[in-house]
Amino acid sequence: MKPLKVLQLLPALDSGGVERGTLEIARALVAAGHESVVLSKGGRLVEQLQREGSRHIARDLGRKSPATFLQYRALRKLFEGERFDIIHARSRLPAWVAWLAWRGMPAGARPHFVTTVHGMHSVSRYSAIMCAGERVIVVSDTVRDYIRTHYPPGRWPHLTDERITVIPRGIDPAEFPREYQPSDEWVARFRAEFPQIAGRKVLTLPGRLTRLKGHHDFITIVGKLVADGLDVVGLIVGGEDPKRPGYAKEIRERVQAEGLGERIVFTGHRSDVREIYAVSECVLSLSSTPESFGRTVLEPLAMGRPVVGYAHGGVAEILGELFAHGAVAKGDVEAAARRVADVLAARTPVVEHNTRFLLAKMQAATLSLYSRLHSQHRA
CATH class of the missing domain: 3.40.50.2000 (Glycogen Phosphorylase B;)
Structure with missing residues (x-):
């Protein structure tokens, strides 16, 4: 031909x-x-x-x-x-x-x-x-x-x-390899930049600061886990939406009002998300509207990192294939917090190897x- x-x-x-x-x-x-x-x-x-x-x-x-x-x-x-x-x-x-x-x-x-x-x-x-x-x-x-x-x-x-x-x-497995470990130099720099993570279990919510991404639910989940005595820190990884600066201000003010300033960190836009996934105990996906695919769910799962997310849209498909234990109903922050606690306590199955979404x-x-x-x- x-x-x-x-x-x-x-x-x-x-x-x-x-x-x-x-x-x-x-x-x-x-x-x-x-x-x-x-x-x-x-x-x-x-x-x-x-x-x-x-x-x-x-x-x-x-x-x-x-x-x-x-x-x-x-x-x-x-x-x-x-x-x-x-x-x-x-x-x-x-x-x-x-x-x-x-x-x-x-x-x-x-x-x-x-x-x-x-x-x-x-x-x-x-x-x-x-x-x-x-x-x-x-x-x-x-x-x-x-x-x-x-x-x-x-x-x-x-x-x-x-x-x-x-x-x-x-995704390319070479870009997000399973069990990837960042360099000691990167870890040292990241800990110096965000000292709040030292010694704590890291939870990550990737995505730009827009209302649809579920940042308020993330704050609620981190607050529940801290109240239950778990030593966690939540990373909100994503840049602000220049068209909606009021939303970024809103969630930052809520973090301070609830006394979570040392427990929730805003990293801004990052080009090293692979490394951040690697040091995360769990990644979350809390979008209020269904996504057509869900790349920020697939990437950490391909690396073997557990993801807890709202099971709708393309995210439900990916979780169903690779980590069904992480799927919870949309908006159910109680269930999401319990699943994250299961991950932290190693009470979940291992993440399946990605053989479909390649x-x-x-x-x-x-x-x-x-x-x-x-x-x-x-x-």
Whole structure:
């Protein structure tokens, strides 16, 4: 089979799960001898993308303006000139413009059109474009069930089950190795930076300081464990949301008001989360809304670190696969505190080895989908 020429479209290449997934597939395409092209308005990850062998086309399809839709004519010319085999749209507005361009091409000359539903978008005709691909990739069973519920075949006859493919996100075991231990130098620096952790059992809540991440529940859980005589310290690992500074102030004031200033530490944004997971006795996931996947649950579990979390969305899938004992009902802080206490007392089973949520599996499944779709076209 001849090498494929694949175009991925997204708004920008700065940071985030969509961007990470785009680079991971681009890297796999290049490694397999295919031609990888990414279209976005640019960003800090462009240099890495190009260094890893892909080509970048700078075009802003993410600006929410009627004028953005008018770019479909120029995009159609691009498609016709480049003769892509696969077009893979990863975000709603770029998907709309790409679909308008693609729809206007002669059927026999069109590339194949693939979409990925990364999250549970608001239900609308605008969001429905992510279900318009000839193949629709979803990142978890949760997202598959969501689009099946809200875009049923009775109203959306093209969205049949055979068009939907679940390809879970994955991680590289080399990046988050099981039983990883940070260097003595890192441990010394971290303890010097946060002396409150000395001699205490570390509990970690990763995630940006937004209300959805469950920081108030985390404070409640740490307070309960301290009241029960357990010598714990809670790390809130994540930067403040610049759009909502009042929330960060709110949770910091609550920590002080409840006398937990020495028991709950705000680390801010960190680039060494792997090391923080490694020194944590338990990681928590307390989001009030279901997540489409749950990378901050998978990463510590892959390292063998227990996670206690609210069992909904993609988090429930990951916990069910790797550490079912850590799953509790959403909002049940009493149960969460008991499960954390079980972890601290070594009354839990060991974390299962991660054999499902692997980066290599995600890459292979995506490239296989491209190849099967292209082969059908040739047949």
